[in-house]
Amino acid sequence: MKIDTFKDNFFKNIYTKRNLAKYTWFGVGGKAEILYIPEEEKSLEKFLKVKPYDCKVFTMGAGSNLLIRDNGIDGVTLITSKLNKINIDKDGIITANCGAFDAEVARFARNHSRTGLEFLIGIPGTVGGGIKMNSGAFGSEFKDVLIDVKAINHNGEYKIISNEDLDMKYRKIGLKDEWIFLSARFRTSVDTKKNIQDKMKKIIHSRKSAQPIGVKTGGSTFKNPLGKKAWKLIDQAGCRGLKNGDAMISEKHCNFIVNLKNANAHQIEELGQNVKQKVFENTGIKLKWEIERVGNR
Ligand SMILES: Cc1cc2nc3c(=O)[nH]c(=O)nc-3n(C[C@H](O)[C@H](O)[C@H](O)COP(=O)(O)OP(=O)(O)OC[C@H]3O[C@@H](n4cnc5c(N)ncnc54)[C@H](O)[C@@H]3O)c2cc1C
Numbered sequence: 001m002k003i004d005t006f007k008d009n010f011f012k013n014i015y016t017k018r019n020l021a022k023y024t025w026f027g028v029g030g031k032a033e034i035l036y037i038p039e040e041e042k043s044l045e046k047f048l049k050v051k052p053y054d055c056k057v058f059t060m061g062a063g064s065n066l067l068i069r070d071n072g073i074d075g076v077t078l079i080t081s082k083l084n085k086i087n088i089d090k091d092g093i094i095t096a097n098c099g100a101f102d103a104e105v106a107r108f109a110r111n112h113s114r115t116g117l118e119f120l121i122g123i124p125g126t127v128g129g130g131i132k133m134n135s136g137a138f139g140s141e142f143k144d145v146l147i148d149v150k151a152i153n154h155n156g157e158y159k160i161i162s163n164e165d166l167d168m169k170y171r172k173i174g175l176k177d178e179w180i181f182l183s184a185r186f187r188t189s190v191d192t193k194k195n196i197q198d199k200m201k202k203i204i205h206s207r208k209s210a211q212p213i214g215v216k217t218g219g220s221t222f223k224n225p226l227g228k229k230a231w232k233l234i235d236q237a238g239c240r241g242l243k244n245g246d247a248m249i250s251e252k253h254c255n256f257i258v259n260l261k262n263a264n265a266h267q268i269e270e271l272g273q274n275v276k277q278k279v280f281e282n283t284g285i286k287l288k289w290e291i292e293r294v295g296n297r
Contacts, residue, residue: 005050005051005052006034006036006047006050006051011036011038011043011046011047012039012043013036013037013038013039013082014034014035014036015032015034015035015036016033016034016035017031017032017033018031018032018035019031020032020035020060020063020068020072020073020077021068023060023063023079024060024063024064024066024067024068024218025062025063025064025066025124025216025217025218025219026063026066026067026068026216026217026218026259026263026265026268027216027259028067028068028070028216028259028263028264028265028268029066029067029068029069029070029072029265029295030068030069030070030071030072030073030265030295030296031072031073032072032073032076032077033072033073033074033075033076033077034075034076034077035076035077035079036076036077036078036079037078037079037081037082038078038080038082038083039082039083040083041083041152041182044078044083044152044180044182045152045156045158046156048152048153048154048155048156049155049156051076051154053155055075055076056074056075056076057075057076057077057078057154057180058073058075058076058077058078058294059077059078059080059128059180059181060077060078060079060080060129061079061080061081061098061099061125061126061127061128061129061130062081062101062124062125062126062129064123064124064125064129064218064219065125065129065133065135065218065219065290065291065292066218066291066292066293066294067218067265067268067269067291067292067293067294068265068294068295069265069266069269069293069294069295069296069297070264070265070266070295070296070297071295071296071297072295072296073294073295073296074296078180079099080097080098080099080126080128080180081099081126082099083097083098083099083100083182083183084097084099084100084101084104084126085097085100086100086104086105086108088108088112088114092112092114092187092188092189092190093147093185093186093187093188094108094109094112094114094117094185094186094188095183095184095185095186096108096127096183096184096186097127097182097183098126098127098128098131098149098180098181098182098183098184099126099127099128100126100127101124101125101126102120102121102123102124102125102126102127102130102135103120103121103122103123103124105117105120105127105186106118106119106120106121106200107121109186109188109196110193110196110197110200111193113190113191113192113193113196114188114189114190114191114196115188115189115190115191115195115196115199116140116144116145116186116187116188116189117145117186117188118138118140118196118199118200118203119136119137119138119139119140119141119203121200121203121204122137122138122203122204122207123135123136123137124219127181127183127184128180128181130142131146131149131166131168131173131181131184132173132181133171133172133290134168134169134170134171134172134173135171136171137203138203138206141168142168143163143166143168145186145187145188146163146166146168146184146185146186147162147163147184147185147186147187148160148161148162148163148184148185149161149166149181149182149183149184149185150181150182150183150184151179151180151181151182152179152180152182153178153179153180154178154180158182159179161175161179170223170224171223171290210252210253211252211253211256212250212252212253212256212258215250215258215259216258216259217250217256217257217258217259218256218257218268218291219256219290219291220255220256220290220291221255221256221257221272221275221289221290221291222234222255222272222275222276222287222288222289222290223287223288223289223290225285225287225288228285229255230255230287231253231254231255233279233282233283233285233287234249234254234255234275234279234287235254236282236283237275237278237279237281237282237283238278238282239254239275239278239279240254241254242271242274242275243271244263244267244268244270244271244274245262245263245264245267246259246260246261246262246263246267247259247260247263247267247268247270247271248260248271249271249275257271257272265293265295266297269293272289272291275287
């Protein structure tokens with residue numbers, strides 16, 4: 001694909017053959033054929049309208065739930081990190097752009113004495129990724145607090161999608177990938193800053209004791225099967241500490257794969273498949289990936 005189509009239209013922050021590893025938590029992944037990091041909603045709309053009709057578009061937030069394969073992503077990859085404003089209205093409804101970090105939204109709510117979004121403090125993603133994954137922690141998930149989301153499709157057409165129409169379930173939604181989330185509205189209620197801060201502190205503390213911190217990882221690798229814990233099944237199958245090159249099943253939380261240093265995406269994915277197989281042989285249960293694997297092998 002020719003980048004000139006976009007350059008002629010004066011878009012900023014467009015790159016060709018840009019390595020995506022540094023944009024992901026795992027620190028692995030091949031190149032984006034074209035990478036675009038829009039600074040404004042309007043530029044993104046224009047970009048989507050001038051791009052060739054059949055050009056594929058993939059959207060990334062913080063890359064905390066992604067395993068981008070070693071041979072990269074064809075077409076356009078969008079990163080939403082510069083679309084990150086957060087506002088509150090007189091009724092306490094918080095509107096966050098989809099590139100805003102979850103933790104920033106949690107802190108913003110606390111600073112305005114609004115409760116309900118504390119669980120976001122420990123999820124290392126963006127609002128857009130959180131909606132797509134219906135992310136959650138400590139008994140709350142996006143589904144519980146989201147009112148609606150403003151989205152744009154790959155042809156530059158806008159739509160407001162209500163919480164109900166997103167059909168949010170455990171770590172998935174029932175909406176086609178053609179929608180890019182732009183901003184979301186969250187309901188909150190009043191509380192004291194101290195109470196909110198105390199809840200957030202507890203969440204941070206219990207994460208630190210249960211999960212590996214400061215490592216290259218994609219968080220929970222597999223979804224919990226109904227009524228079971230994926231980490232337990234992995235542990236029982238003897239996979240704690242299992243390695244494939246520099247990819248390793250965390251000793252601390254065995255549903256986390258850690259990139260110790262120089263693992264590539266292939267090694268991480270192979271380790272995950274190996275674990276799936278071992279759990280299946282041990283229990284007859286087929287684990288499902290929670291981490292999204294994208295791009296060319
Ligand atoms: C250390 C660690 C801890 C974690 N803890 C939790 C946890 O407690 N609970 C939990 O649920 N998850 C957890 N995760 C997983 C991850 O943080 C969440 O899934 C997060 O919401 C992903 O957001 P992201 O911005 O990083 O999305 P990405 O990883 O960049 O993308 C994930 C998916 O969202 C899509 N997407 C991203 N932005 C948009 C957008 N604007 N519009 C449309 N689609 C979009 C992508 O195409 C992709 O399909 C953890 C991950 C790590 C590394």
